[in-house]
Amino acid sequence: MKPAPFSYADPDSLDEALAVLSAEGEGAKVLAGGQSLLPLLNMRLAAPTTLVDINRVPGLDQIEAGGSGVRVGALVRHAALLRSAEASAVQPLLARATANVAHPAIRNRGTTVGSIAHADPSGEMTAVLALTGGSVTVATPDGTSSVDWADLFLGPLETSVHGPAVVTSAFFPALAPRSGTAFAEVARRKGDYAVCGAGVMVTLDEDRRVASARVAYISVGLVPEVHDLTDAVVGRPVDAADWAAAGVMAQGLVDPDGDLHASADYRRLLVGALTARTLASAAAEAQERSA
Amino acid sequence: MTTKLFGEPVRRREDARLIVGQGRYLDDIGSGAYAAAFVRSPYAHARVVDIDVSGALEVEGLLAVYTYEDLTGPMAEPLPVLIPHPQLTHARTGYTLVRDVAHHVGEAVVMVVAVDRYVAEDAAALIEVTWEELPVVVGVDAAEAAVHAVHPDVPDNVAARHHQERGDVEAALAASAHTLSFTQYFERSASMPMEGKGVHARWDADDSALRVHSSTQASTSVRAAIAAKLELSLEKVEVIAPDVGGGFGVKIMHPWPEELLVPMAAIKLGHEVKWVEDRREHFISSAHERQQRQEVAVGYDDDGRITALDVLVWHDNGAYTNYGIIVPINTATQLCGPYDIPVYRARVNSVYTNTVLVTPYRGAGRPQGTFVMERTMDRIAQERGLDRLEVRRRNLIQNDQFPYDWGMTFQDGRPLVYDSGNYPGLVDKLEALVDWPGLEDRRAEAATRGKLLGAGMAMYVEGTGPGPYEGAHVEVLGSGKVLVSTGLTSQGQGHETVFAQLAASELGVPIEDVEVTTGDTRRFGYAVGTFASRAAVVSGNAVALAAKGVREKALRIAAELLEADPGDLEIDEGLVQVKGTPGASIPLRTVAVLSNPLRYAFDEAARQATQFAGPGDDSKPPIAVGDSPGLEYTDYYSPLRSTFAAGAHAAVVEIDPATWEIDVVQYAVVHDCGNVVNPMIVEGQVQGGVAQGVGGALYERMAYDRDGQLQNASFMDFLMPYASEVPDVDIDHQETPSPLNPLGIKGAGEAGVIPGSAAIASAIEDAVGRRIAAMPISPTELYDLMRSDGEQVPRLPSATGVPA
Known part of the structure; x- marks a missing residue:
């Protein structure tokens, strides 16, 4: 249970992360919380050539709760979302679902956006994104785009996000009146x-x-x-x-x-x-x- | 003796060290060691056609690759049959590396040694083994059918036909007023210690000496096995069990292939080598236990008293029988539990399958036997319209029947004789502890919440503390420190505390002065191991005897110095004193100094023992004839036979009829392990055992598919209960001393797990009114059962002792 050899980069900007992803090609994987990826590596079920650790990229750890909904950055841990009263006030389902995500130790490391990008059909937050009609923001070297949940999930552990890209946030619309x-x-x-x-x-x-x-x-x-x-x-x-x-x-x-x-x-x-x-x-x- | 520690809930002395991460486990040893990794069989039954290691040879950092071809002398022979038995007529064991045919997924084929584990795994991944697949046998039913054979020279797949008998069962069944017969299944689980196995070996070429650390339950026997297999003289091999992160039985099996291969590589490479098992390896190449098919026929009278019991068990022993037939013997001999069964026959057919081998896991065949006996009791209660407690009361061995001789032979090769017990007392206490008469009210209350409530109970008797022996060495140093060592090993049970309690109690010293060492062959060479709930019984009594020997010697020496009769002396808080005469005393540490007459004074304390220090008695030699220098003593305890602990468990479950989720809302244990050395440790053992009992009943199973692939070889899919799934346990003690050993104690290590599946099956059956004939059971299986046309069973009122 030791991973196969890989190289590691921990860029301190999104542009640099995208540059590394572009340079490394298909073998590169983004690392955020690591709660799904690292076990796959250790069991040699995945063998990426490069891990691009985005934990040093600034600005991705924000929860923005506004009138239209809640935007959750790529480095927001499950635990932070669970604790966010502002997010709960706008969309109560977020905390309700997050409380069911694994155990505290995993919630402290794992990220909400990472869980969505991993597209595990057992993941609570994939269902919340779908039910609320949410979307994700995807950054590529060519620019940033929004992908609706319905266009995101293609199959188990498979999304429409390909090539050099980082899912930088997920957006959950606010709960409607009544x-x-x-x-x-x-x-x-x-x-x-x-x-x-x-x-x-x-x-x-x-x-x-x-x-x-x-x-x-x-x-x-x-x-x-x-x-x-x-x-x-x-x-x-x-x-x-x-x-x-x-x-x-x-x-x-x-x-x-x-x-x-x-x-x-x-x-x-x-x-x-x-x-x-x-x-x-x-x-x-x-x-x-x-x- | 005035220092009283026996029976006190002394806090575990090892916990502070272990909890703050200062334990020294196998992987904490040898940071500079080379690492071993293994290529293991991906097939359950396949012949090696070719092994191509050329890819691995290119890997930088690779040091060695070994296959069967590299093994010589005894290493090229099959692994030993550890416990031969006349009824084990077709014993088969594997090789340390597969010779030509792998018999289960996970068997080691190639060992790779490299500079670290990462490189070793990289290299292992590049080795290509060409296999020819052979037909696979999985499960007892397929083994019995014997369409295919696991070992070609054992065409019926039967390794052993174990047989125990008391009276003429067929005649007694024919003469019984009522009879019942049924078949039930019990599934595989495993020990699953938090720390897997691991071995570290260091070869000193100048001394031709080998030091091995192994995460084992039997360091002395691992030492003997290594010496034999590697053709080393015993005194050149040391084996040490460091802190061990749980064993639960799997580490009593030995020698594991890795325990021989790692030392072999260390010798060949002239460098430390280490292997630490990972979790997947543990699932597919260690040991499992528990699968049986049980065919039961019972005869009983109008009052529900059993007149005859006949049991035929098909026991899955996996691919090999390294550990003999201990588990089948335990099932056969412990099945009847606390009941006076006048006529009994057990036949256990131990069969080969292409799965991981089966060796004892906490309980070791007893949970299965208890499942037979207790489910039989429930069925008789249902047939006769009796309360389940009442039918048990009518069948119990009574207090005046001890010693109770079954006329059978136990797993230690000695007569099966219950030494003492109070089984009616257990039932009375359990009835009160779980408020059995109040269950109907609780059932009604649960119904208002939409839940189905049910209760079940089960009893067991456990043979504990088998021989042949354990020993202990106790020595008082001139500093006053007391060193205690015993050869059996520790896996977290609290031996450091319990053995210190016993030595301190016997010697009359503060427990803080006592240091305990276990499982280190450098300190104590003669030992058997930690298994069968035997440490407190066998090593505990040996420690007490050795401490008593030290005490007698200390009093003898002090009596001369104090010019008193030894009988007038006592030792309290490390001071030897004349009873009732304050001031007439000498510290035990001084006695220790004076016990060793010296020529040379190497420190201040030693001056007192030198030849010009005092007047002395010139008419006697400095050391009396027959005596020896030093305040130390070695003694052994060798039990006549096993001592029998007992207990009664009750489980109360609530089931959600919308989702069929099963919640154990109460678990009650009445436990009798004779005199209790430390009630806190005993309760911890019971609580931990119950956790494994709940796991075995509701969560754990080894999900082999028909190809012999284990489908759930990870902690994601092999479901051990979390703390959130384990109920708090209500515990009551009963203390019926054993007459067999000086301390009157019985073993407590395995008890908690034994009746779990029986009690929980009974509770679920009580809740849903459907027959539970296979364990474990999950919500999805319970849903299937409720939709099937499975047998409906009457629910019995448990409010009163309903007369027959």
Whole structure:
């Protein structure tokens, strides 16, 4: 469990990081928190020729919470996002989901943006980016662009970001008025990758009836999946909505795989249970926020 | 003796050092050593066609590459069968490096030595082995079917047919009022110490002497094995177990190939060589335990009393039988636990599979046996409509039946005789500790929260402290420091504390003056090892005996100096004094100085012992006939046979019927290990054992696929419970002294793990009303079970002792 030889660069500017990435080509990998990358290296499941450590690049460790949403820089640790009251005030789902990311030691090192760029379908923040309709900012030697979540995730551990590029931030839109969120997951052990997880967002209309119910799952598909369950509960007051029916609807929309820890059927069972629970909780919050 | 430490919760003296990172583990030794890495078989069963090392030879920093062809003399012979047994008729062991056929994934084929581990792994990755794949056998069912053979000269895959019998079981079953028969499965897990194995060897060419550090549970025997395999004289080999980060059984297996190959390389290269196992290596090339298929037939009367028990076990021993059939013997002999089973037969067929070898892991065959016995008790309770506690009470061995002779032979080759116990007392205490009568109320309360609550319990008896012996050396220095050494090793159990307590208690000195060394063959050459819950029993008694010898000698010397009768002297806080006569005293350290008559005074203290220092008695030689210089003593404790600890566990689970998640909300243990030396350490042992019991019941399994590939060979997918998954344990003690040893103690190391799967299976069954016939069980499996047409079982009211 020792990595294969690689060279290491720790540039102190984004331009220099991009220059190294350009020079080194396909074999170069960006290192931020290292919580996914370093185990892959040690087990020789990945053998990059160069690691470009961006931890010295200034300005990437900022959380900017404004009216339109929360922008999270590439070096913001999960723990910092979890603690950010400003971010939670704008988009409560961020802290709710981050609390489910692994254990404190991993949250202290691992980065939210790194987790998204890694595109693990078990990663909580991929689902949050998808559910909130967020995007990432990608810097390349040719300039900076924004990539919508729907165009980002191509498959497990695979994104549309190619060539010399650094994902410099992720943007999560603010929670809309009369809306509530919830996040829940079932893991074999506390802090493990979820066997199944669900993040939900419920929005009420001005009469406090359900206008929208949307959900994103983790560990259910190859990429984060967002499903619209509004039809199951639309127009119902919060306390009269059949959240279990929304769960059943969701079960028909997903196509999970089985693995060592959960059969496909069991994942589908959890999709139903977690969907019903989280929707009820999110709707209750939406009702509070509508008061 | 006035210094009382026996029985006190003395804080562990080793913790400060270990917790602040000042422990000295294997990888802390030899920073300048060359590093070894291994090419291991990627196939479960395959023949080596060719090994091409040419790629590796180009790597800068490579020092040596070894294959089987490089082994000579005894190193080229198969590894030893450590514990031969007449019923182990088809023992097979591997070679230190695969000779022609690998029998499991992970078997070492090539050893690479380089300047550091990085380079060694780079070079290993460039070695190309050409393999011819052979048919693979995985699991006891496939082994029994024997469509393929793991070893071609063992076509039925059966290594041993172990057999224990008491009475004519077939006749007794036929005569029983009621009978039941069923089959159940128990899955593999493993010791998984935090620190894997590791070996460091240093060769002194001028002295032709070898010093080996190994993360082992048996340094004296590793020493003997190295000397034999490398054809060295025993006195030229030293083996030291440094701080060891957990063993749990896997490090009692020896010699591991690396324990022989690393010293061999150190000698050949004339340089220190080190190998530290990584986690993947530990998963695929150390040892596992526990897979069995158990076929049970039981006869019982109208009152639920067992009249006959017949068990046929198919036991997966993996690819080799280096450690003999200790695990099958434990299953067969410990299965009946605390119950008076009048007629009993156990047959354990130990079978080969193309998987990592099976050697004892904490509990060592007993969790499986307990699973048979306790699930049988639950079934009888269900059939007879009896409370589960009540059916057990009716079958227990009673206090007046000790010593209870089973007429069988235990794993130490000695008669299976329970020395002492109070099993009804365990049940009474457990009933109170878990509030068994109050469970129906708790079930109802849980139901209001949408949870299914269930309770289960299980009992066990554990043979502990087997021989043949351990020894100890105790010496008082002129400084007053007391050195204690024993040959068995420590893996974090608290031996430094417990042995110091025993020596200090016996000698009458402050515990701060006592220094304990374990597992260092330079200090104590005769030892067996740390396994089978034996350290406190066997080394503990040896330490007490050796300290007693020192005490007697000290009193003899002091009596002359104080002109008193030895019987009138006592030692307290390191001072030898005449009882009831203040002032008539001499420090023990002075006695130590005077015990060694000197010609030369090398320091102030020594002056007192020189030839012109005092008047002396010219009529006697300075050292009496039959005596020896120095205040020291060596003694051994060799038990007549094992001593039998016992306990009762209860688990209460809550299950979420929406997700089938299983939460152990209460775990209660009543524990009897005889006289307790240190209750804090015993409770720690119990708590740790319960953690492994919960792991084995709900989380851990070795997920081999049909090709013999281990699918979960990492801590990401092999799920050991975190602290968040382990319940707090409610513990109550009962102390039934052993009549077999001077201190009256029984072993405590393995107890906590033994009944975990049985108790938790019973609790889940109680909660969901479906038969649990295989462990471990995960939520996804429980969901499958609930959807299946599996057997529904009656839920019994546990509020009252329901009459039959």
